[in-house]
Amino acid sequence: MTDELYSAEAANDGTWNDEGEWELVDLTEDENGEAAVAVPTLAVVGRPNVGKSTLVNRIIGRREAVVEDVPGVTRDRVSYEANWSGRRFMVQDTGGWEPDAKGLQQSVARQAELAMNTADAILLVVDARVGSTTTDEAVARVLRRSKTPVLLVANKVDDSRTESEVASLWSLGLGQPHSVSATHGRGTGDLLDNVLEALPETPREGIPGGGPRRVALVGKPNVGKSSLINKLSGDERSVVHDVAGTTVDPVDSLVELGGKTWRFVDTAGLRKRVSHASGAEFYASLRTKSAIEAAEVAILLIDSSEVISEQDLRVLSMVADAGRALVLAFNKWDLVDEDRRMQLEKEIDRDLARVPWAQRVNISAHTGRAVQKLVPALETALESWDKRIPTGRLNTWLKEVVAATPPPMRGGRLPRIMFATQATTRPPTFVLFTTGFLEAGYRRFIERRLREEFNFDGSPVRISVRIREKRERPGKGHR
Numbered sequence: 001m002t003d004e005l006y007s008a009e010a011a012n013d014g015t016w017n018d019e020g021e022w023e024l025v026d027l028t029e030d031e032n033g034e035a036a037v038a039v040p041t042l043a044v045v046g047r048p049n050v051g052k053s054t055l056v057n058r059i060i061g062r063r064e065a066v067v068e069d070v071p072g073v074t075r076d077r078v079s080y081e082a083n084w085s086g087r088r089f090m091v092q093d094t095g096g097w098e099p100d101a102k103g104l105q106q107s108v109a110r111q112a113e114l115a116m117n118t119a120d121a122i123l124l125v126v127d128a129r130v131g132s133t134t135t136d137e138a139v140a141r142v143l144r145r146s147k148t149p150v151l152l153v154a155n156k157v158d159d160s161r162t163e164s165e166v167a168s169l170w171s172l173g174l175g176q177p178h179s180v181s182a183t184h185g186r187g188t189g190d191l192l193d194n195v196l197e198a199l200p201e202t203p204r205e206g207i208p209g210g211g212p213r214r215v216a217l218v219g220k221p222n223v224g225k226s227s228l229i230n231k232l233s234g235d236e237r238s239v240v241h242d243v244a245g246t247t248v249d250p251v252d253s254l255v256e257l258g259g260k261t262w263r264f265v266d267t268a269g270l271r272k273r274v275s276h277a278s279g280a281e282f283y284a285s286l287r288t289k290s291a292i293e294a295a296e297v298a299i300l301l302i303d304s305s306e307v308i309s310e311q312d313l314r315v316l317s318m319v320a321d322a323g324r325a326l327v328l329a330f331n332k333w334d335l336v337d338e339d340r341r342m343q344l345e346k347e348i349d350r351d352l353a354r355v356p357w358a359q360r361v362n363i364s365a366h367t368g369r370a371v372q373k374l375v376p377a378l379e380t381a382l383e384s385w386d387k388r389i390p391t392g393r394l395n396t397w398l399k400e401v402v403a404a405t406p407p408p409m410r411g412g413r414l415p416r417i418m419f420a421t422q423a424t425t426r427p428p429t430f431v432l433f434t435t436g437f438l439e440a441g442y443r444r445f446i447e448r449r450l451r452e453e454f455n456f457d458g459s460p461v462r463i464s465v466r467i468r469e470k471r472e473r474p475g476k477g478h479r
Contacts, residue, residue: 055389
């Protein structure tokens with residue numbers, strides 16, 4: 001909360017009327033005025049470092065998938081929305097597929113196989129400069145048995161000299177290879193035309209309408225985010241490994257909880273400040289920030305068995321600054337003894353004082369302890385985030401509060417609060433029209449009383465001040 005005056009134009013869900021009240025515009029429809037519908041999914045698979053993520057970025061027309069000249073940067077199934085020739089579809093990036101992979105790479109291979117089993121069409125990407133390898137042949141054998149349409153993509157065809165080497169890929173038995181250069185865009189338009197022919201109009205598995213609420217799952221590396229996603233979904237959606245920083249991209253997962261569908265985004269853990277990070281870690285940090293801003297509510301996962309760290313507080317600041325609803329999930333509660341619990345309470349009072357309004361749940365992602373309590377916490381936080389207080393009720397309440405506790409004098413004058421309105425929701429933002437500046441401490445007092453009266457548990461509340469300047473009477477100073 002800053003001392004600057006509130007800018008009504010910055011609020012994008014309504015307009016001021018002649019009475020100085022904020023009138024809402026219905027935002028339940030998409031930008032084209034149509035209800036959101038389920039769209040088919042295109043999975044992009046292949047062995048490591050053939051340029052899958054570069055091709056994904058080319059297809060979606062923006063740099064979203066993390067790309068670095070090191071094999072194995074992408075490890076999870078990651079979905080992005082794409083649009084070509086007026087048709088929308090999802091593009092699912094996957095980790096490199098190795099038939100004899102062990103350990104972490106084995107988990108990555110499983111993610112790619114799951115993508116093959118759930119997608120509506122598949123792109124198998126091969127490095128045309130290298131030609132078909134034993135791994136490419138193994139992937140092709142699996143895909144030939146699939147009933148899902150498969151398009152073979154020969155990537156890194158940057159010139160006509162490489163084009164002559166593409167013909168050898170017919171041996172994979174997947175039909176005509178489509179020559180492209182994901183880096184330069186060569187041939188990608190023709191490829192997308194063929195993709196639209198292969199994709200069905202509706203997805204294989206319809207997704208219930210109504211717009212699932214978006215939940216960003218955030219926290220430092222190795223705190224258990226992917227384990228929690230897998231426990232909630234009952235499916236191995238995310239790669240879990242005892243190496244910190246396994247997740248690099250945000251990973252979308254549709255999860256059924258409490259009779260509702262939720263869209264969870266498992267994000268990369270932040271290890272360094274964005275300004276100090278480099279390479280894949282830099283872009284992963286940006287993706288995490290974007291995931292928070294695109295979400296409606298965040299679950300900040302904190303390792304309750306360890307001291308609350310600077311990383312935890314930085315992620316907390318990102319969520320608070322973005323104005324998102326918040327649930328604090330203290331993970332690994334099964335490892336916490338009585339002494340640690342007492343110490344943790346002191347740390348919460350000291351370090352999390354910025355968000356005393358956040359919902360708190362003690363869980364164990366490993367054992368599943370109390371994870372079901374996340375649903376009511378999420379629902380309460382979102383209800384507060386969406387809440388709107390009628391102007392009449394707000395001003396009646398505010399008049400009583402100010403009468404009992406007037407604002408402090410400033411410059412020998414007592415500022416008067418003439419009128420208040422709730423300018424926006426998501427998060428709830430209130431504007432006070434006054435005759436003078438209100439001290440930050442008094443604004444915090446108003447916020448605290450607002451929470452007590454109207455119950456904004458789990459959501460930030462913002463209060464801004466607009467000072468109405470005195471208008472000179474008509475004709476004053478003129479004869």
